[in-house]
Amino acid sequence: MTLIEKTAAAKKAGLLTATLSEAVRNKALISMAASLRENSDLILEENTKDLDAAEKNNLGSALLKRLALSLSKLEEMAAGLESLATLRDPLGIRTIHRELDDGLLLQRLSVPIGLIGVIFESRPDALVQIAGLCVKSGNALILKGGSEASHSNRILHEVLYAAICTADEGFENSILLVETRAEIGELLALDQYIDLMIPRGSNQLVKYIMDNTQIPVMGHADGICHMYVDKVFDKAKSIKLIRDGKTQYAAVCNAIETLLVNRESTSILPELQETLPGVELRGCTETQKLITCEPARDEDWDTEYNELILSIKIVESLEEAIEHINTHGSHHTDVILTESKASAELFMSHVDSASVMWNASSRFADGFRYGFGAEVGISTGKIHARGPVGLEGLTIYKYRLVGDGHLVADYAEGRAMFTHKDL
Amino acid sequence: MTLIEKTAAAKKAGLLTATLSEAVRNKALISMAASLRENSDLILEENTKDLDAAEKNNLGSALLKRLALSLSKLEEMAAGLESLATLRDPLGIRTIHRELDDGLLLQRLSVPIGLIGVIFESRPDALVQIAGLCVKSGNALILKGGSEASHSNRILHEVLYAAICTADEGFENSILLVETRAEIGELLALDQYIDLMIPRGSNQLVKYIMDNTQIPVMGHADGICHMYVDKVFDKAKSIKLIRDGKTQYAAVCNAIETLLVNRESTSILPELQETLPGVELRGCTETQKLITCEPARDEDWDTEYNELILSIKIVESLEEAIEHINTHGSHHTDVILTESKASAELFMSHVDSASVMWNASSRFADGFRYGFGAEVGISTGKIHARGPVGLEGLTIYKYRLVGDGHLVADYAEGRAMFTHKDL
Numbered sequence: 115m116t117l118i119e120k121t122a123a124a125k126k127a128g129l130l131t132a133t134l135s136e137a138v139r140n141k142a143l144i145s146m147a148a149s150l151r152e153n154s155d156l157i158l159e160e161n162t163k164d165l166d167a168a169e170k171n172n173l174g175s176a177l178l179k180r181l182a183l184s185l186s187k188l189e190e191m192a193a194g195l196e197s198l199a200t201l202r203d204p205l206g207i208r209t210i211h212r213e214l215d216d217g218l219l220l221q222r223l224s225v226p227i228g229l230i231g232v233i234f235e236s237r238p239d240a241l242v243q244i245a246g247l248c249v250k251s252g253n254a255l256i257l258k259g260g261s262e263a264s265h266s267n268r269i270l271h272e273v274l275y276a277a278i279c280t281a282d283e284g285f286e287n288s289i290l291l292v293e294t295r296a297e298i299g300e301l302l303a304l305d306q307y308i309d310l311m312i313p314r315g316s317n318q319l320v321k322y323i324m325d326n327t328q329i330p331v332m333g334h335a336d337g338i339c340h341m342y343v344d345k346v347f348d349k350a351k352s353i354k355l356i357r358d359g360k361t362q363y364a365a366v367c368n369a370i371e372t373l374l375v376n377r378e379s380t381s382i383l384p385e386l387q388e389t390l391p392g393v394e395l396r397g398c399t400e401t402q403k404l405i406t407c408e409p410a411r412d413e414d415w416d417t418e419y420n421e422l423i424l425s426i427k428i429v430e431s432l433e434e435a436i437e438h439i440n441t442h443g444s445h446h447t448d449v450i451l452t453e454s455k456a457s458a459e460l461f462m463s464h465v466d467s468a469s470v471m472w473n474a475s476s477r478f479a480d481g482f483r484y485g486f487g488a489e490v491g492i493s494t495g496k497i498h499a500r501g502p503v504g505l506e507g508l509t510i511y512k513y514r515l516v517g518d519g520h521l522v523a524d525y526a527e528g529r530a531m532f533t534h535k536d537l
Numbered sequence: 538m539t540l541i542e543k544t545a546a547a548k549k550a551g552l553l554t555a556t557l558s559e560a561v562r563n564k565a566l567i568s569m570a571a572s573l574r575e576n577s578d579l580i581l582e583e584n585t586k587d588l589d590a591a592e593k594n595n596l597g598s599a600l601l602k603r604l605a606l607s608l609s610k611l612e613e614m615a616a617g618l619e620s621l622a623t624l625r626d627p628l629g630i631r632t633i634h635r636e637l638d639d640g641l642l643l644q645r646l647s648v649p650i651g652l653i654g655v656i657f658e659s660r661p662d663a664l665v666q667i668a669g670l671c672v673k674s675g676n677a678l679i680l681k682g683g684s685e686a687s688h689s690n691r692i693l694h695e696v697l698y699a700a701i702c703t704a705d706e707g708f709e710n711s712i713l714l715v716e717t718r719a720e721i722g723e724l725l726a727l728d729q730y731i732d733l734m735i736p737r738g739s740n741q742l743v744k745y746i747m748d749n750t751q752i753p754v755m756g757h758a759d760g761i762c763h764m765y766v767d768k769v770f771d772k773a774k775s776i777k778l779i780r781d782g783k784t785q786y787a788a789v790c791n792a793i794e795t796l797l798v799n800r801e802s803t804s805i806l807p808e809l810q811e812t813l814p815g816v817e818l819r820g821c822t823e824t825q826k827l828i829t830c831e832p833a834r835d836e837d838w839d840t841e842y843n844e845l846i847l848s849i850k851i852v853e854s855l856e857e858a859i860e861h862i863n864t865h866g867s868h869h870t871d872v873i874l875t876e877s878k879a880s881a882e883l884f885m886s887h888v889d890s891a892s893v894m895w896n897a898s899s900r901f902a903d904g905f906r907y908g909f910g911a912e913v914g915i916s917t918g919k920i921h922a923r924g925p926v927g928l929e930g931l932t933i934y935k936y937r938l939v940g941d942g943h944l945v946a947d948y949a950e951g952r953a954m955f956t957h958k959d960l
Contacts, residue, residue, distance in 0.1 A: 129863060129887065129889055132886075132889070133886050133887055212907075212908055214901070214906065214907070214908060218897060218901075220907055220908075227919050227920070228889070228919060309919050309920075310919070310920060324751070325751070328747070328748070330753065330918075330920040332920075348942070351941070351942035354942060354944055355942060355944065358944040358945055358946050362944070362945050362946045362949065363945075363949075440552060458939075462937050463555075463556050464552065464556055466552055466555070466651070467935070468935065468936060469935075469936040469937075469938060470935065470936070470937055470938075471937075471938040471939070471940070472937075472938070472939045472940070473939070473940050473941055473942055473943075474641060474938050474939065474940030474942075474943045475940075475943060475944050475945045477945035478637070478641075478938055478940075478943070478945055479936070479938075483637065483945070483948070483955065484635075484637070484643060484936070485635055485637065485643075485955065485957035495753075496650050496651060496732050496733070496933045497650070497732075497733060497753040497755075497920055497921040497933070498920040498921035498933075500933055500934060500935070500936075501934075501935075501936045502936075510919045510920070510921075510923055511923060511924075512890070512891065512892075512893065512923070512924075513891060513892040513893070513902070513907070513923075513924045513925075514885050514892075514893055514894075514895075515892060515893075515894040515895070515897050515901055515902075516881075516894070516895045516896070516897065517894070517895070517896050517897030517898075517901075518774070518896055518897075519771070519774035519777060519778060519896055519897075520896075520897045520898060520901070521777055521778065521781040521785070521898050522781055522785050522786075522898045522900035522901055522906070523781050523785045525906070526785065526786075532906065532908065534908035
């Protein structure tokens with residue numbers, strides 16, 4: 115089969131998985147978990163081939179770490195799939211139930227989106243997590259993994275696909291793995307079949323996909339997050355939050371890149387510097403007068419470092435901080451550190467970001483921490499799903515109207531009137 | 538100002554309109570309505586200029602009809618704006634309220650999308666309706682009207698924009714009118730400012746916009762809707778519904794184009810033909826044996842006629858009908874005519890369309906008839922909004938997290954545990 119034929123088959127499979135019962139979908143998740151455990155030797159063997167090749171090709175220790183599987187990682191994935199099975203069914207949730215007229219009933223119910231395309235780099239555990247989310251939400255899935263993980267991806271796909279097809283034949287063709295690099299371009303052109311594309315990987319990968327497809331893309335390129343120290347602030351609390359936001363895990367999108375400090379609150383800076391050893395500080399001209407730091411250049415305000423670097427800017431007012439964030443941020447997650455409720459309210463209503471926070475760490479912006487059980491990714495788009503995206507983000511709704519011979523002509527010509535009563 | 542500068546200003550204006558209170562937004566709607574009434578002479582005078590030019594250019598009676606304003610049409614628009622003011626506020630609706638841990642509270646609240654671009658043809662009343670929806674939902678708006686309505690659009694924009702700015706200065710720059718044809722291409726390239734594009738016009742216009750922008754587009758190109766006559770059906774009821782679906786208003790997207798008839802139910806055809814005088818019937822080979830009709834060609838199953846033409850196909854089963862609809866339809870609105878609950882259930886769960894109906898006319902798929910008060914359009918996309926789109930489709934949500942110094946490190950290192958309690 116060509117890629118187009120395979121994708122068409124997956125699209126068709128998605129029409130069927132959409133109608134599988136909650137029990138069948140949960141059974142498939144349990145079967146996936148069991149199969150990961152049963153085939154752990156085989157999976158680790160294949161993973162070793164990828165690791166050996168990566169070492170030979172000098173792919174770097176960070177990549178090796180993301181690539182490596184282990185018995186405990188497999189157990190974690192299996193447990194994750196089992197926990198997905200216990201989550202509330204995201205399908206069939208009724209968000210409108212309305213009588214339009216006597217005997218004419220409208221419902222709006224959640225249904226799967228259809229065929230989801232996921233392009234991911236290095237981490238083979240992403241394959242397992244995403245496959246689980248799609249099975250739970252009744253979506254079909256096309257996966258395109260990185261070539262550096264090809265053996266691992268192939269065996270994981272084989273094991274999981276066999277497990278769901280054993281659980282129910284309705285899953286046939288519903289998870290497809292695409293392997294060669296050349297196929298990315300072809301995949302991005304298949305907008306007649308793929309309903310949503312989710313990239314998981316570097317900013318470059320995400321940007322490339324966003325710029326090269328007509329398929330809607332869910333995700334984020336940059337994660338330029340801010341903390342702002344307001345006039346009235348608690349110094350000890352604020353310093354701990356800045357340290358957590360910058361250093362708890364600097365390589366991720368919800369870590370902070372820029373600290374904005376109100377002119378009246380610069381007393382925080384010397385102590386902050388002491389508690390951030392190993393963090394390179396890049397300050398605006400004013401900051402440079404107050405602490406020893408590197409000079410920040412214009413591009414620093416628009417840069418996601420993803421490492422232990424923090425840019426610092428002194429602002430005249432809360433309004434200037436909001437303006438800076440809305441201009442230079444990536445609408446991901448921004449935090450105000452203040453003891454003033456009025457300032458917090460103004461900040462949270464005026465900052466145009468998916469998550470806005472008051473006296474909490476930006477690192478909380480995450481599907482698991484928000485209580486969604488699992489996460490597809492974090493979206494900085496404003497259409498459909500924004501911020502941490504869980505199962506709900508893999509559904510859309512469908513209107514069902516039931517009548518008994520109701521004609522529009524009767525309403526258009528005044529012989530009948532709508533009641534529009536919510537039930 | 539250049540178009541880019543103007544668009545940037547509108548984007549910024551949207552950050553402010555997002556924070557205006559419900560009272561201010563409703564006051565602006567009332568002010569718009571009053572201003573339409575006060576300036577009716579001026580508006581009709583400008584409209585006459587467009588009508589005169591259209592006649593001179595022989596633009597056809599259908600276009601003239603769409604273009605023409607009148608005192609009663611203006612009154613209708615004014616009343617529509619006043620009724621928008623009485624609708625429930627679509628902003629600030631809380632869809633998640635969750636305690637993540639003691640003192641760490643998460644909310645998900647509806648907020649405006651930001652800057653909406655609308656490209657519309659001929660009907661100047663669309664400008665008024667869309668401006669009203671955007672004011673109510675706190676969005677900023679860029680409007681690009683057709684050149685055939687340039688005088689009408691200019692005066693309507695002037696009058697409405699003055700009215701909202703008088704109501705509150707927070708609306709400054711929030712509704713922008715773009716006039717020359719050359720600016721469409723420029724507008725479609727402004728994806729850094731425009732959050733959502735809504736085309737209102739011909740299939741050609743919608744398709745052109747979808748193919749030429751990275752901005753998310755909400756709408757539909759085709760509206761190929763079906764009715765399927767199942768095995769067990771009520772003949773009188775079904776004939777009335779088919780007539781309503783085809784003839785009540787044939788030029789619109791939710792009229793039916795194709796009738797599918799179960800092999801066991803072909804007895805409906807002769808009587809149906811009698812009740813559809815003036816409708817050209819195009820039948821499959823089997824249909825041609827049963828009634829006098831034109832032969833349907835392959836492309837007929839993929840064609841939106843938008844006029845009094847109906848293609849008819851005889852199918853072996855409910856499953857074949859579903860397969861035909863999912864393959865040839867446009868995922869807009871499809872109807873089953875049956876007295877069997879099991880057939881209806883199977884049809885409604887397996888047909889992948891925004892609206893699926895049982896014994897009701899496809900023409901009900903409409904924002905007003907569904908009780909949304911007003912409609913932005915009908916979306917056949919599956920991301921964000923699907924089917925008739927009302928005010929809710931012009932909003933997205935924002936997460937607000939409030940803590941008291943809560944650090945992620947405490948949770949990552951096991952010193953604290955999430956409670957994840959919905960409030």
